[in-house]
Amino acid sequence: MFAYLVRRLLVMVPTLLAISAIVFTIIQLPPGDYLSTLIAELQSQGEAANLERIEFLRQQYGLDRTPVEQYFHWLFGLLHGDLGWSFEYNLPVSHVIGDRLLLSFLVAFVTVIFTYAVAFPIGIYSATHQYSWGDYGLTLLGFLGLATPSFLLALVMLYLANIWFGTSIGGLMDPEYIDQPMSWGKFASVLEHLWIPVIVIGTSGTAAMIRRLRANLLDELQKQYVTTARAKGLPPRRALLKYPLRMSLNPFISDIGDLLPHMISGAAIVSVVMSLPTNGPMLLSALRSQDMYLAGSFLMIEAVLIVVGVFLSDLALAALDPRIRLHGGATK
């Protein structure tokens, strides 16, 4: 187990390095930089750009250096916990995104829990009652969940909640708590607002998971050992829970590697529609204004989050499944 852990950790290092290089390339891709956008903006407003000041800023931000130098500078900063400088907010990136990151984590975490909590019982029901009306209904619902663009679901939910509960549920907390320090009141308010984004973001992931769990469990249930167990007179519930369910749980855990990117993707667009104070809207505006370090930090942090999530799910899988623990787990 220990050897597996060490090897798994070592593989993460080059992966993360490559990710950082890709992120940096992407944020460098747009022609020009933040300052040239700024100059163009000033000129379009008829103001003369102060070229000396621009030149000073360019040197200050290190934008006059070669991209490779800039990359290593950025990477060096990252390793020291310095995410760079946000041009648009004129603040260190870590100050800008701190609160939002916490809320993003919260949303992602609660959504994963929601997905599991909903997908698990429904998946088991669908598999054990194959081709029943309940199974058909739930499968149809799952397909609809997969097919509906999440941003539209968000819009419609906003509207319905407005009609049914008479409240504006955009945002993640009541307006009076915004920019306030964390308190119980704020926490409760966040929880109150959280459920709609969680449902909206979780829907497609839940639908996908139900389908997979159903398929896995059906495969297991057709195997001989289940028939043997039944023939020996094991009660149906035990014949289901003891082995087949355990076997079909494997993908349930390894799927977190697919689930997490999915969730973060979904969260990005849903939070733009619902104006949640999470990563999405800020990433969008950072990309538009070429606030490169801000955009880069978001991409980087999200990728790191996913890599760590996959690592944790691999650990859980190794703990569950001796085949992976003992044979190095290259079976995926």
Place this chain on the structure above:
Amino acid sequence: MTDMQASGDRLAHYVRREPFDAYDGEKTDPALENYYMATQWKLMWWKLKRHKLALWSGAFLLVMYLSILVSELIAPYSLATRNTDFIYAPPQAVHLWHDGRFVGPFVYGLDYSLDMDTLKRNYVPNPDKVQPIRFFCRGESYEWMGLIEGSFHFMCPAEDGTLFLLGTDRLGRDMFSRLAYGTRISLTIGLIGVTIKFVLGIVLGGLAGYYGGWVDMVIQRLIEIIRSFPELPLWMALSASLPVSWSPLYIYFGITLILGLIGWTGLGRAVRSKLLSLREEDFCTAANLMGAKPRRIIFRHLVPSFMSHLIASATLAIPTMILGETALSFLGLGLRPPITSWGVLLTEAQNINVVALYPWLLLPVCAVIATVLAFNFLGDGLRDAADPYK
């Protein structure tokens, strides 16, 4: 027997005239023979035929794809025609009977009034204005695919009448016509994107699976890295980097390329694992011993054995691309007008006011959902049909 012996008659001597066939007992009826001799594709088709839902989905998709050839003919108005008197007009219902008398398909003309308190435009169908829909008629002129000029439509509004089957948008453009044009872009983006995915997936997955060793290692890591990014933010970042100065057509290809470049990983993995198991098979060793080159072995022997499986996965991959394009365009990072896709149409419905006041602007989402569902059903059906163990 005893009777026969008693009578003393001899048994009739039977001689069979046909030549002796040692395999006579193994003969089967022609239907079964047909089944045994059928090619893999035929078997798939027979299996798919039993899957009614998948078949209907396939038919629906076929109709949709055929429709993009004649979008101009289906749309009663052209893409950018502005009916300035009918801004935010609601959908007009099609009726058949007027005053207990059969008229054929027609719509009631709309009466416009402005609510002076809320400045909301009110449109009321006027039962006196019966406007029969004309079919196979001459209407607005267009250039078919930008090549051939014409003015023939499958249906047109009545002379001096209107025909807004799905209402109009903020510029008074007919949503149904725009939806018909948007279908062309949205559906082809899925096809082109999936082709890119397919090629990348087969080539890279094939290399990894066939050669193994360090090639496999590198490609595996590459897949892992790409999969570590959340899709949508990565798409957002890449499409934000498309130069603003590009023409909408280039942007269209750029977006397709981005969707394809990121999406191939799933397919690549599938190809790799299939190849890993297939290359151990005897027929592959035999080909190898006879001196076949790797390229020939991969494309001649290995790819055909899992092509059916790949096609099923590709079918399931198209909806992701359609949804991806919709999301990107909705955020304003995807396609730009005048290129119109379903996502571009949905940008009109970006806030809650639209849902409350002009819900028909959300209708393009029905097209998205129907298409994505159809692709999913068809893909599931194909996958089951391609699986020899089911």
